[in-house]
Amino acid sequence: MLRERVRECESEGEGDDDEVESKRKRQSFGVESKIFEVEVEKRRGKTLLFIVESKRGVSSWVRLxxxxxxxxxxxxxxxxxxxxxxxxxxxxxxxxxxxxxxRxxxxxxxxxxxxVVDAEEKKYSI
Incomplete structure (x- = not known):
């Protein structure tokens, strides 16, 4: 199943009096028994990518x-x-x-x- 949602919102930045625009675009798709959600967010002039993998109520995610x-x-x-x-x-x-x-x-x-291996040497993968 492929669905696409676009959401634009305005929110206050942490510690900032200025309003910051945040734009998000999200797509979901299924591969066998897993569901993947890919979300692109533009926040404070930077683009971030979130990938979430879900299977039977358990989720793993990576932020790029x-x-x-x-x-x-x-x-x-x-x-x-x-x-x-x-x-x-x-x-x-x-x-x-x-x-x-x-690959x-x-x-x-x-x-x-x-x-991904973080600064504390914890390993994550999707």
Whole structure:
């Protein structure tokens, strides 16, 4: 199921007397038993990307900043252009976090795994 919602709102910034505009665009889609929500938010002149993976009431999420968004989109573009059997891995750092984007292939087909390691060495992936 693919649905798209666009929401524009105004809110006060934390510690700011000025009003800050926040624009959001959200898309959801299902892959087998999982639901993915991708939300792009422009806040204070910066673009942020949130990816949420949900399955049976359990959710995992990753937030990407401006640098990471560009690298992530390049990886998705490369995925679309590459053949089915191509494997690759990209790694980068942003604001004290280490990111990895891996394209793997198994019997079911190809898939992407996005991983994040924070400053406390905690690992997250979707």
């Amino acid at each position: 900043g401006p640098t990471s968004i560009g690298i992530f989109l390049e990886g998705l573009d490369q995925c679309v252009k590459d053949g089915k059997d191509d494997k690759w891995e990209k790694g980068w750092k942003e604001k004290g976090r280490r990111y990895s984007m891996v 793997e292939v198994n019997k079911a087909g190809s898939f992407i795994r996005l991983g």
